[in-house]
Amino acid sequence: MRTAVQRTYAAAATRPRPNLCCAQDYQSEWIAHIPAEAFTFNYGCGSPMMKSAIREGEQVLDLGSGVGIDCFVAAKIVGPSGRVTGVDMTDEMLERAEGYRTRVAATLGFDNLEFRKGFIESIPLPDGSVDVVLSNCVINLSPNKPEVFAEMRRVLRGGGRAVISDIVSDREILPEHQADEDLWGSCYTGVLPVRGFIAALREAGFIGFTRIAESPWGEKAGYRFASLTLAAFISLSRVISACIRANRRSIWGLTPWSRTMPVIAFIACNRWISAPIPPPSWRRPPTPGTSS
Ligand SMILES: C[S@@+](CC[C@H](N)C(=O)[O-])C[C@H]1O[C@@H](n2cnc3c(N)ncnc32)[C@H](O)[C@@H]1O
Numbered sequence: 308m309r310t311a312v313q314r315t316y317a318a319a320a321t322r323p324r325p326n327l328c329c330a331q332d333y334q335s336e337w338i339a340h341i342p343a344e345a346f347t348f349n350y351g352c353g354s355p356m357m358k359s360a361i362r363e364g365e366q367v368l369d370l371g372s373g374v375g376i377d378c379f380v381a382a383k384i385v386g387p388s389g390r391v392t393g394v395d396m397t398d399e400m401l402e403r404a405e406g407y408r409t410r411v412a413a414t415l416g417f418d419n420l421e422f423r424k425g426f427i428e429s430i431p432l433p434d435g436s437v438d439v440v441l442s443n444c445v446i447n448l449s450p451n452k453p454e455v456f457a458e459m460r461r462v463l464r465g466g467g468r469a470v471i472s473d474i475v476s477d478r479e480i481l482p483e484h485q486a487d488e489d490l491w492g493s494c495y496t497g498v499l500p501v502r503g504f505i506a507a508l509r510e511a512g513f514i515g516f517t518r519i520a521e522s523p524w525g526e527k528a529g530y531r532f533a534s535l536t537l538a539a540f541i542s543l544s545r546v547i548s549a550c551i552r553a554n555r556r557s558i559w560g561l562t563p564w565s566r567t568m569p570v571i572a573f574i575a576c577n578r579w580i581s582a583p584i585p586p587p588s589w590r591r592p593p594t595p596g597t598s599s
Pocket of ligand 1: 312313316328348349350351352370371372373374375376377394395396397400425426427428442443444445448449494
């Protein structure tokens with residue numbers, strides 16, 4: 308399957324293939340330094356970068372970096388004191404990304420970004436070396452997802468986080484459908500259901516999750532698909548601060564500052580951490596003015 312995926316993305320790096328995956332728009336203020344042509348090779352399914360709250364000076368890793376769009380946005384935000392590494396297995400993608408990289412560095416006036424050839428199942432970086440792992444529409448393409456999640460966990464340093472956009476399905480994909488190379492390579496039948504996705508992340512040592520965005524993507528071979536963006540944490544303090552941010556209104560609104568507040572916050576966070584991530588809504592909202 309890996310060779311088939313590589314073939315698909317080698318071709319897609321040579322000639323744009325619209326509708327391969329479900330690329331989403333980026334806010335224009337963050338992309339002015341990126342050559343416009345790069346966006347014709349955008350094969351993501353969300354924008355984990357825009358949702359990752361990346362800060363200046365952080366070390367960022369982007370898995371399956373493609374032509375590098377998320378890396379270029381990250382490079383601008385982390386600035387000269389930060390570092391961004393994109394990892395991809397396809398030579399044609401890496402070549403194109405490298406061409407854009409030199410232009411981006413010239414525009415930014417600093418060069419804090421590199422692309423490395425490698426597999427996301429065996430990330431070419433040392434243990435505990437990054438603050439944030441980004442991944443935009445690549446985990447579904449891997450034939451060995453537990454290895455990918457374990458590698459994400461390995462390279463994160465204490466307090467680190469993963470921000471992932473990927474396609475999820477409404478149920479387990481049957482083995483006979485997984486065998487279709489074209490459907491797998493175009494981000495359909497390699498996907499996991501939400502529950503399986505979270506379970507695999509937990510298995511790898513991630514302990515708290517927050518759903519950031521979702522959008523329905525459509526139906527194929529009898530399955531329903533959606534794009535989901537989530538953050539996954541490896542340290543309790545990060546989970547608690549994400550929980551407090553997410554539940555700020557209910558924790559702060561209900562409880563005036565008092566000695567009981569930490570207890571209420573703890574109970575709320577405990578429930579939040581162990582709550583399952585609900586499945587996305589699979590249907591596109593109706594277009595205004597149309598009746599169903
Ligand atoms: C759907 S594209 C997404 C590219 C990019 N993240 C974006 O948003 O445009 C998937 C990319 O991951 C790469 N890829 C797929 N499987 C991989 C693997 N197992 N290891 C490394 N790269 C992989 C492909 O070469 C391709 O560039």
